[in-house]
Amino acid sequence: MNALNVKINEHFAGKVVRKDLTKLVKGNAIVPTYVLEYLLGQYCATDDEATIEHGVETVKNIIAKHFVHRDESQIIKSTIREKGSHRIIDKVAVQLNDRQDRYEASFANLGLNRVPISDALIKEHQKLLSSGVWCILTLGYFPSEERDHTPWMVESLKPIQVSNVDIEEYKGARKHFDKEEWMDVLLQSIGLNPEEFTFRSKLLQLTRLVPFVENNYNLIELGPKGTGKSHIYSEMSPHGILISGGEVSKAKLFVNNSTGDIGLVGYWDVVAYDEFAGKTKRVDRGLVDIMKNYMANKSFSRGTQVYGASASMVFVGNTDHSVKYMMKHSDLFEALPKDYYDTAFLDRMHGYLPGWEVQKLRNEMFTSQYGFIVDYLAEVLKNLRKEDRTHDYTKYFELSSTITTRDKTSIAKTFAGLLKIIYPDNDFTEADAKEILDFAIENRKRVKDQLRKMDETFEEVDFSYVSKSTGEHFSILTLEEIENEIKPSIPQSDVAENSQPKKSENVILSLEPGQKIIRDNQSGISYDNLFGAYLLNATDFHITDPYIRLPYQLRNFMELAKLISEKKDPDTEVKLHLVTSNNEEFIENAKDAFEQMRYSLESMGILFSYEFDDFIHDRSIEMNNGWKVILGRGLDIWQKTGGWYDINEYIQERRVCKACEVTFVKVGS
Incomplete structure (x- = not known):
């Protein structure tokens, strides 16, 4: 295990689980992550491999014997009938049958409805009265010849969630982690690999948790498909519910005027609306007005009765156009249905999370390291709401x-x-x-x-x-x-009609020392618009960067060489010298790559040479035209692309950046 995994297990023993185990036990069970990790937490919350192996088999057996698959519901019913009672895992919802004055349960996968359930269980677990809660329960079968008798009976029931947490213990253990470590722990807890995320990208992911920890928080996230916008609201907490934007109604959300039943906002900490965008979707205008009042005042009314609630609202959906298109031609809310495209409604949003900054989830972005059992984290967040x-x-x-x-x-x-x-x-x-x-x-x-x-x-x-x-x-x-204010490095007056820079002393003289700050997730950046103008009229380039060894780093260097070839006089030879460092694992491959570069660049009038120096850590481009470009991160300014079949791999301006600073220093001729 790496150092962070050791630290997590040391300070949160019994409350963490290895995140790849969920996939091992899930199989074809359509069940939320928090349900599986609740079970894994009972048997696999350790770093002992033998215990983990045995625990995984135990959980697999529990899922196989007790989880109700829809296509096997008749087999489960038969088993209950033959045995008299049987333990099952299913999603249970309860309604009051006022004609018979009793509560009745329905089972999502088993397909049973109107099963009597005791008042005591409802008083203990009132959330059963909403849209359903995953439970471990014992269902009994008692046949009778009485008319209208229901043979099914809920004997015992336990919602799948951690019963309590010691919040002071949690806070005390937090002190053993620095900020970066703690953010990585949280990212691993929600199933993500922190090595694939920058600081800002981590903040974007963690902001999705804010509705779980803050009462009456209204968040909207619009962006492209495949970025995991809705996943966290359906999988990560038993205190949140994800519903389709098309299924929203006044009765379901707030109160049923016919029965007096309180809706979802009365039972859940977070109500998230999936597929919220879509200009053509039909919306109940009256619902929008009630939502506006609730989002502003934390209350809703039924007749003369006013109810208060603390549920946070989350709205997630897909955008129709690129950010640049929306910024220029419309606005960032343009994809919403007509009735939600209302300034009074949208003004209630506490935050707009830029979904277009969140990368589409790739396999390497998921973690197999240790993180909190999500149900434990969910209970911590619920406690912190206070x-x-x-x-x-x-x-x-x-x-x-x-x-x-x-x-x-x-x-x-x-x-x-x-x-x-x-x-x-x-x-x-x-x-x-x-x-x-x-x-x-x-x-x-x-x-x-x-x-x-x-x-x-x-x-x-x-x-x-x-x-x-x-x-x-x-x-x-x-x-x-x-991003929309990015200007090229070369002054407009010095750009020729064909958009190629004039290779003249005038350009060099017009440049000024200074600094450019690039933010996490910023796009529209290329080597050319960062420092291309500073390369003009140089014939000797000295590059210092300790990390030119991995394929994408070698790609970056070749892209710099390409830019130098475009900026130099075609009839002039220039020198390009690289100082970098390496280790035994990569040095032979790097030498082979550099030798191929030498031959390739020579035909373009670039005389390439290189050396290894294990003691360098500064990063810069120094030239004999009087300028030095200090690169805070070296040439490695971009986050990973999706690979060969991602157009961002070939267009620098489309790549997403890491936070860094680039400084331009006048060093004399």
């Missing part, structure tokens, strides 16, 4: 006075949610708080910017704040704003 951390940012920062009360509330709730998730022990620095506050402001600003495009009566807001300790002022822009 805490109010919405004012914690004021310890270090003061928001601009132009930010409205609704905007401030939105920012504070996103901030508080992420704070509870990442710093549950409340031990964080000003720098830690700034990272989260910037992200929280950005997600509210994204909402407000679109509202202003939709309705000009919304006033412009200065989304900025001041550090109380230094007085420094910070203004926040959304990432898509920054």
Whole structure:
């Protein structure tokens, strides 16, 4: 095991499980992850391989014997009849039969309805009265000749969820992990491989947990298909429910006026709407008005009766166009149904998560390492809902006075949610708080910017704040704003009609020392628009980068060589020297690659040479035209692409960046 896995097992013994085990036991069972991990937590919450192996077999047997597959429901019924009673795992929903004055259960997979269930079980587990809860239960069979007698009877029942957690123990154990380690633990807990995610990408994933930890939090996420937008709301917690956007009704969501039954918001911590987008979808306008009132006031009414509830609302759906298209021609809410495309409704959103920044899930993005049993994490998050951390940012920062009360509330709730998730022990620095506050402001600003495009009566807001300790002022822009403001490095006056830069001293003289900051998940960046102009008129290039060894790093270097060939005078030879480091595992392959490069580049007038130096760690491009480009991350500025069949592999501007800084220094001629 790696060091992080050892640490998790040391401080959270019995509360973690190896995440690849879920796939081993799932088979063809259509059952949420939290159900499987609940069982794995009973038998496999350890790092002992022998115990894990035995536990996996035990869980497989439990699933095989007790989980009800729809196509085997008649066999299970027969087994119950023959044995008199049998233990099963199924999703159970309960309704009150007022004619017979009794509660009756229905079973999603077994196909049974109107099965009597005791009042005591309903009082103990009231969530059964909503849309269904996964349970382990004993179902009995008692035949009788009485008229209208139902032979089925629920003898015992236990919802599949951890009964209680020690929240102080959880907070105490958090202190043994630094910020990066803890975020990795959380990412592994929801099944993802943290090595495949940047800091901002991790924040995007963890923000999906905020509705579970913050009362009455309204979140919308729109983006392309295949990014796991809805997965976390259906699989990761018994306290959240995912429903189709087309199945929403006033009775189902809030209250049934005919029966008086409370709807989903009365029983669940999170109600998520899948497939929420779609311009042609028909929507009950009355429902939208009730939702607006609930999202703003945390209450809904039936006649003269007013009910309060704490359920968070999440809306996920697919976009129809690219971000650049929407930014230029419409707005980021354009995919929503007509009746939800309402500024008053959308103004209730505390945050807009940019789903287009979340990469499509690939096999290597899933983890086989240790993480919390998701049901344990779900109970922790539920406990943390009781805490109010919405004012914690004021310890270090003061928001601009132009930010409205609704905007401030939105920012504070996103901030508080992420704070509870990442710093549950409340031990964080000003720098830690700034990272989260910037992200929280950005997600509210994204909402407000679109509202202003939709309705000009919304006033412009200065989304900025001041550090109380230094007085420094910070203004926040959304990432898509920054990307759409990208300008080429070469001044427009020095670009020829065919868009090729003039190779003249005038370009060099017009350049200035300075710095460019690239943010996590930013796109639209290429070597050319970053530093292409600084390469002009150089004939000697000295590249220092310790990590030019793996295939994608070698690709990056060749793309730099290609740019140099485009910037140099065709009739002039230039020198290109690389200083890098290596190890025994990769050095022979690297030497072979460099030798092939030498021959290839020579035909283009580039004389390539290289050397290995194990003691370098700086990264730069130094040239004999008087400029030095200091590369914070070296040439490795992009996140992984999807491989050969992903167009991003071939177009730098389409790739997603890692956070880094590039500095331009004048070193003399």
